[in-house]
């Protein structure tokens with residue numbers, strides 16, 4: 001590559017999640033060929049966002065204010081805390097417009113393979129919230145993966161004795177899903193967490 005600036009840009013882009021070296025080269029070229037329309041506005045937008053957005057000291061959400069809009073909204077039910085792995089999961093639950101409680105962002109799930117240990121997650125903070133903040137129910141909304149469920153069990157253990165009800169999301173047949181296409185694990189989970197419709 002001709003310019004070290006370009007190589008440096010490509011290397012930085014390639015460090016972003018989901019971007020390999022080939023995509024990084026294409027992005028760098030696209031940005032450099034569309035400097036006025038894309039690259040300069042993006043630079044400004046990134047600088048503004050990096051300056052304005054902060055991490056909520058209560059739940060770990062990203063927002064312009066601390067505590068975040070959700071934590072400081074008086075219409076939110078503070079006795080209900082939904083524990084999620086990351087902010088994309090918070091966004092997903094917010095999109096349902098069904099949930100009026102608050103959140104706790106763990107920052108990941110326990111993983112022996114990736115070397116994620118309890119101290120790497122905000123489990124201590126969650127225990128403190130459960131003990132102090134008038135919390136009545138903690139919903140463990142973690143992925144239905146081995147790591148997600150290991151983390152849920154670990155948290156439930158740590159919260160033993162705290163005056164809270166611990167629940168988790170139901171697992172089973174997805175909306176629109178045909179039984180014949182489900183994997184055995186999903187079908188077993190669906191049978192186990194079946195719910196009453198009458199009688």
Ligand SMILES: [Zn+2]
Pocket residue numbers: 056057058059060061067068069070071072
């Ligand atoms: Zn918050």
